[in-house]
Amino acid sequence: MGNSPSAFTADPTIFLWAFFWLAVVATVGYAFALLYHWIRYGYMYPLVWIMMPIYLVGVVVLIGAMLGGIATI
Amino acid sequence: MTLKNLRDGEKIVLVVRKHWFVLFRDVFGLAIIFLVPFFLLPLFVGSLAQGNPLDVPAGLGFFFASFWTLIIWNLLFARWTDYYYDLWIITSQRVIDVEQKGFFHRDVATLFNLNYVQDVTTVLTGIFGNLLGFGKLQVQTAASKDEFVMHDIADPVRVEHEIREAQRKYYPAPGQGEPPLPGE
Numbered sequence: 001m002g003n004s005p006s007a008f009t010a011d012p013t014i015f016l017w018a019f020f021w022l023a024v025v026a027t028v029g030y031a032f033a034l035l036y037h038w039i040r041y042g043y044m045y046p047l048v049w050i051m052m053p054i055y056l057v058g059v060v061v062l063i064g065a066m067l068g069g070i071a072t073i
Numbered sequence: 074m075t076l077k078n079l080r081d082g083e084k085i086v087l088v089v090r091k092h093w094f095v096l097f098r099d100v101f102g103l104a105i106i107f108l109v110p111f112f113l114l115p116l117f118v119g120s121l122a123q124g125n126p127l128d129v130p131a132g133l134g135f136f137f138a139s140f141w142t143l144i145i146w147n148l149l150f151a152r153w154t155d156y157y158y159d160l161w162i163i164t165s166q167r168v169i170d171v172e173q174k175g176f177f178h179r180d181v182a183t184l185f186n187l188n189y190v191q192d193v194t195t196v197l198t199g200i201f202g203n204l205l206g207f208g209k210l211q212v213q214t215a216a217s218k219d220e221f222v223m224h225d226i227a228d229p230v231r232v233e234h235e236i237r238e239a240q241r242k243y244y245p246a247p248g249q250g251e252p253p254l255p256g257e
Contacts (some may be wrong), residue, residue, distance in 0.1 A: 007255035011208075016133075016136055019136075019140055020136075020140070023140050023144065024191070026144065026147065027143060027147055029175070030150070030151060031147075031148035033176040033177065034150055034151065034154060037154060037158065040152070041158065041179075043077075044076060045157060045158065047155075047157060048157075051150065051153065052156040054129070055146075055150050056131075057226060058146050059143065059146065059147075060137050062142055063143065063166050064138040065135065065136075065138075065139035065142075066136055066140055066143070068132075068135065068139075069133065069134075069136025069137075069138075069139055070132065070136055070156075071132070071133045072131065072132030072135070073130050073132040073133060073136075
């Protein structure tokens, strides 16, 4: 009895998922604010049309990298 | 550049931003913040191990490196947007100040009308200001607020020249031209 495994054995990745969702929520907030400003005032600021895909590709790659990190554990 | 709220007959003479060093200084600060955990965490983990091999999965390091990079990535673009969206537009009638204060706070206002400019002064301060040629531009006007300062402006001597040229071209005699807008 005393040596039986606990019924509450935690998934070791649950901690990482918490960080993952924290990063996703923060990124959604930033992405919304950035894209809002870039699209709304883009007619005055031509560089935003170059920065926008760079930013979005970076976000997708980094979120993918976090998922990759979790997957390898 | 196009601006939606120009007056009739108003032409853009020059668009001025803060010097690139202002952005570089902030990005450099972010780079330091970005790198700190990559130096501190191995030391911290090493001290926990106390000489014994500590089995840290590679995926864990990869995950947190990506997490931290994503946070800094967001901050970097937010900072760039803040820098890029701050500008002064010198037109044939006035100087317009466009100021982005973080997100969702944007001021577009007439800083001063050219016909009220009395004196323009440039001040370069500090080593970097003198080496790279940026500083502040002070404009004395005859308006109710008598002095306007544009900080960390790139090439203030050229901007001063452009303001004086525009004033001379469009308002040959002081006080001529359109009356100031209410509240100016």
